Amino acid sequence: MGKVKTIKKTAEKKVPLTGMMENVMKQFDKAADRINLHPNIKKILSITNNEILVNFPVKMDNGDVEIFTGYRVQHNGALGPYKGGLRYHPTVDLDAARALAMWMTWKSSLAGLPYGGGKGGIKIDPTKYSQSELERITRRFTFALADNIGPEHDIPAPDVNTNSQTMAWIADTYMSTRPPAQRSANQHVVTGKPDGSGGLEGRDRATGFGVYLTIKFWAEKKGIDLNGKKYIVQGFGNVGYWASHFLEKDGAKLVGVQDAFGSIQNQKGISVEDLFNYSSATKSIVGFANSNAVEADEFFAIDCDICIPAALGNQITKENAPKIKAKLIAEGANGPTNVEGENILLERDITIIPDILCNSGGVIGSYFEWLQNRSGEVWHLEEVMDKLENKLKGSFNKVFDYAVREDIDMRTAAFCIAIERIERAYVQRGIFP
Numbered sequence: 001m002g003k004v005k006t007i008k009k010t011a012e013k014k015v016p017l018t019g020m021m022e023n024v025m026k027q028f029d030k031a032a033d034r035i036n037l038h039p040n041i042k043k044i045l046s047i048t049n050n051e052i053l054v055n056f057p058v059k060m061d062n063g064d065v066e067i068f069t070g071y072r073v074q075h076n077g078a079l080g081p082y083k084g085g086l087r088y089h090p091t092v093d094l095d096a097a098r099a100l101a102m103w104m105t106w107k108s109s110l111a112g113l114p115y116g117g118g119k120g121g122i123k124i125d126p127t128k129y130s131q132s133e134l135e136r137i138t139r140r141f142t143f144a145l146a147d148n149i150g151p152e153h154d155i156p157a158p159d160v161n162t163n164s165q166t167m168a169w170i171a172d173t174y175m176s177t178r179p180p181a182q183r184s185a186n187q188h189v190v191t192g193k194p195d196g197s198g199g200l201e202g203r204d205r206a207t208g209f210g211v212y213l214t215i216k217f218w219a220e221k222k223g224i225d226l227n228g229k230k231y232i233v234q235g236f237g238n239v240g241y242w243a244s245h246f247l248e249k250d251g252a253k254l255v256g257v258q259d260a261f262g263s264i265q266n267q268k269g270i271s272v273e274d275l276f277n278y279s280s281a282t283k284s285i286v287g288f289a290n291s292n293a294v295e296a297d298e299f300f301a302i303d304c305d306i307c308i309p310a311a312l313g314n315q316i317t318k319e320n321a322p323k324i325k326a327k328l329i330a331e332g333a334n335g336p337t338n339v340e341g342e343n344i345l346l347e348r349d350i351t352i353i354p355d356i357l358c359n360s361g362g363v364i365g366s367y368f369e370w371l372q373n374r375s376g377e378v379w380h381l382e383e384v385m386d387k388l389e390n391k392l393k394g395s396f397n398k399v400f401d402y403a404v405r406e407d408i409d410m411r412t413a414a415f416c417i418a419i420e421r422i423e424r425a426y427v428q429r430g431i432f433p
Helices: 019-034 039-045 094-110 131-148 164-176 184-189 203-222 238-249 272-282 296-301 339-347 361-375 381-406 410-429
Strands: 003-006 050-059 065-076 082-089 116-123 154-158 230-234 253-259 262-265 292-294 306-309 328-330 351-353
Touching: 019 039, 019 094, 019 339, 019 410, 039 410, 050 094, 050 131, 065 082, 065 094, 065 131, 065 154, 082 094, 082 164, 082 361, 094 116, 094 361, 094 381, 094 410, 116 154, 131 164, 154 164, 154 184, 154 361, 164 184, 184 361, 203 238, 203 306, 203 328, 203 351, 203 361, 203 381, 230 238, 230 296, 238 253, 238 272, 238 306, 253 272, 253 296, 262 296, 292 296, 339 351, 351 410, 361 381, 381 410
Parallel strands: 082 116, 082 154, 230 253, 230 306, 306 328, 328 351
Antiparallel strands: 003 050, 050 065, 065 116, 253 262, 262 292
């Protein structure tokens, strides 16, 4: 087994805030102060419950052994098991995992789910490894995490650079370490599995569909017709593609896309399906026919009505926020807008559908899969999509109405609702002992 290090923190020792963690704490403090959150509960919610760091060896295809570092941060479990994705990316570290785990706590609470928040991953560039190496890395990481995950304790899901295949490897490895009589009962240790291995039909599109739905609900509230509206998408992976797929069906026009390799635009419109087929074959959007290249720092300045950041965190900042022409930002990624960038957008009367609402279709879909596995049921695609739309509509209406009633931005409204639900749990139960 790899070396496992659990990092313990006390209230007296504060961890320096940088990057995304600084952003999420400012967002939390703003909402907590607005609802007069009890100081004791604020102390609890300001820190993570557990932080697991594992170093583990894996043999490569050429026989060499490499040492990898993996993380799992469990922020708060007052409402239920920790829930959140695992990402494989060079930017994975404790700071990012802490922030993402905290966002998952608010996201699950806002959606009314019986989950807390967790997040983690491996500091790795997966493009540098073969499929067989990625399988061994994933299985070894799962083994190193050991009992720090579990179907009623901490339930990982796909995130950046991980997918249903990754989840299938984790589930198989985890179940293989259980006694034979318990293996089938542990299938829901992860969600986002393939359809044939206990996965939910439609889970692949749940996050992107949710992004589209929140845009649709906002447009309906404002009396806006999406037909003919122009939108740009940063990140054309699972979330960006599916959000674009559904928007195009409503007549909206994709005019700009950015991925890790470049940016393109065409004010006459870009076919979502053609771009998907092209990028699937070439692993990039660069060079797509009937489009013009755009400098990376000018992407957010593309003329459009709607902007969907669906890549990584801290993408909209004080440097590019003044250039944005969109009137709506729909946060498909986690933490794509930093606090300084958000302040500029709000001053310019640009609406932001916050990440903990906008991309919550993923965790809601994961909840449905978890329920299926626990009960032995199988839901079909149409039923899943209907359930997802109903759940998200309820969440959206709560946030929108709260924001209007209190005359505040939607992110603060979403945080207030999420934090108040957790506060009620602590008030009702008390603090042990």
